[in-house]
Amino acid sequence: MGLDTNRRMTDAVVPSGRKGIRILTISATDQRSAHADEAGSVLDKLLIDAGYTVVRHVLLKKNMEYVKERVQQCADDNEAEAIIISGGTGIAQRDSTPEAVEGIFDKRIDGFGEAMRRFSFDEIGPFGMLTRATAGLVNQCVVFVIPSRPAAVKLAAEKLIIPTLEHMVDLALNRASVLPPPPYV
Numbered sequence: 001m002g003l004d005t006n007r008r009m010t011d012a013v014v015p016s017g018r019k020g021i022r023i024l025t026i027s028a029t030d031q032r033s034a035h036a037d038e039a040g041s042v043l044d045k046l047l048i049d050a051g052y053t054v055v056r057h058v059l060l061k062k063n064m065e066y067v068k069e070r071v072q073q074c075a076d077d078n079e080a081e082a083i084i085i086s087g088g089t090g091i092a093q094r095d096s097t098p099e100a101v102e103g104i105f106d107k108r109i110d111g112f113g114e115a116m117r118r119f120s121f122d123e124i125g126p127f128g129m130l131t132r133a134t135a136g137l138v139n140q141c142v143v144f145v146i147p148s149r150p151a152a153v154k155l156a157a158e159k160l161i162i163p164t165l166e167h168m169v170d171l172a173l174n175r176a177s178v179l180p181p182p183p184y185v
Helices: 038-047 063-078 097-102 112-131 149-173
Strands: 008-009 021-027 054-061 082-086 132-136 141-146
Touching: 021 038, 021 063, 038 054, 038 082, 038 149, 054 063, 063 082, 063 097, 063 132, 063 141, 082 149, 097 132, 097 141, 112 132, 112 149, 141 149
Parallel strands: 021 054, 021 082, 082 141
Antiparallel strands: 008 054, 132 141
């Protein structure tokens, strides 16, 4: 039996007016469990500590079509304002998460992948260029694809996602102008 959305790690109630974040952890095998998902646990903690609500965190088997369908369904059903997918971003033959979701992006957020590679380079040197992290919009839902190494998850969350997420969501939902909130102006 493959990993699927019935294997919930978290399933939270979201405060009125905010839909929160959905996390998908991509696993190469059926053997990964919620307990063994260290990167997912790091991501959950960072987001919750930053004041976000993780509405659901699930493990999915690496299957390009299935991942694409789950992301599209989540965005179409308006289940969350953002989706963070962890895993499958390397260059090995088995890594296909960017291909699974980039085809359904309504808009790409090119700067996210560029910034992730830049920050990764600062942390791990030239190996940082091997990440294929990406982001975009699917039906006004902000979707991030990040590596599954705990250090990379921490970097993506702390330096890129958490500082910009609220403004990205507001832009995607036409609730904000193109200018970021202070102190970034």
